[in-house]
Amino acid sequence: MMYRILTYSALFAATLLFQVFLFDNLSISIYFNPLVYVAFVALLPLDAKPVVVLLAGLASGVAMDFAMGAAGINTIATVLVAFLRPTILGMLYGRDDVREEGVPSPERLGTRVFVEYLVALVVIHHVVFFSLEALSWSHALHTLLRIVLSSAASLGFVWLIARIFTAKLPVRV
């Protein structure tokens, strides 16, 4: 248990640092704004209680808001994703299997389910984030393009983070 808290604190710090000091500094284009810190919520253990996931999402969202200087949109998006995570897992994977232990990974869930799971989380998160940031329908197409391109980029990076994170861990955690 202690060990798990340590590794997840490290993951929290790593996603936060990557987001703030790498991805927020890329400044390549307004259409390319990957939000990779959602990986933290995605990789919480399968048997974590819904309330723990929710609070973890809150912590991650508030930390990102503070670091990025965004007044709440990270929190809104991340808390929503954290709330929906158990439901999404249940729908994609089956409620009974979810109760067992383990970190979400291609090995644990099957590659197809795992990818669908990541797509669902990242897309929900990005849709909420970018539509709240735009707050108008006047550039709906433009916002949609931002969502699609940034989600695709985030998905790639979240996948990478997931591979690295699960590779470092012993088989049973």
Added chain:
Amino acid sequence: MRKLLEFIRSIYVVVLFVVLEVAAVSYYARSSYYTEARLLARSNRVAGGVRSFFGGIRRYFMLGRENRALIARVAELEEQLARYDEAENAARLDAYLSDIGESKYHFAAATVVSNTVNRAQNLLTLNRGRADGVVEEMAVLSPDGAMVGYVVDCTDRYSVAMSALNTSFRASGRLVGTDYVGSIYWDGTDQHVVLMGDVSKYADPQPGQEVVTTGFSQFFPEDVLIGLVESATLNETRTAYTVRVRLAAEISRQTDVVLVCNRDLWEIRDLQQSEQVEQYTRQD
């Protein structure tokens, strides 16, 4: 009683979720660009050093470009100096000129430690703060004197400026060679282009024409270069042009900026808000 407890147990995650989301949404709804600048200024207390480190790396890769710009600037100033030398001779004859005192504008230089262009509300963090004489509402210009943004919040050692690439940014612009003015704003789409709205239909802006600031906005000195006209479209009622202006300063590549403060700004503002002036503007 046990039923009730069980019921609460089954829905407390939902309740917690709703409470958190309502709190976050209401905080976001009451926020403004100013809240965001303030948050970023606070987080700089913690992360300012690390941001400076990454800013330093970025800076290193831009040294060559910066050097060329500086050399060009030196050449330009040398030319001006030569012109002043000539003028000095003429001025010596005219020795009765009264002392005009110190310039109305105060200049300072700062380094950009963090800068985004990929959000709708883009902010620049600068490594100069109140301790260095930076105050809110100072204009931020690129080293070659083009408009970048203005300072919205400072701590002792850092300040946060709103760049022109911020949907809350407002300034006023004028087409060079004419008296036609318009309001400058960003629509959040292209990081190289801002819009100038409400330009008179008689203005007839030509591509390549320069757009400069007016003295109206108070943040910026007069005649600071904003950019070049790219294209212009008449609005549906054919009463005004919306002009696309290609920014002269490439905001994503700014590493050093010049801060300009209008020393008279507060004096002018105090004067405008003085009771005596108000007496004459009050509607009875």
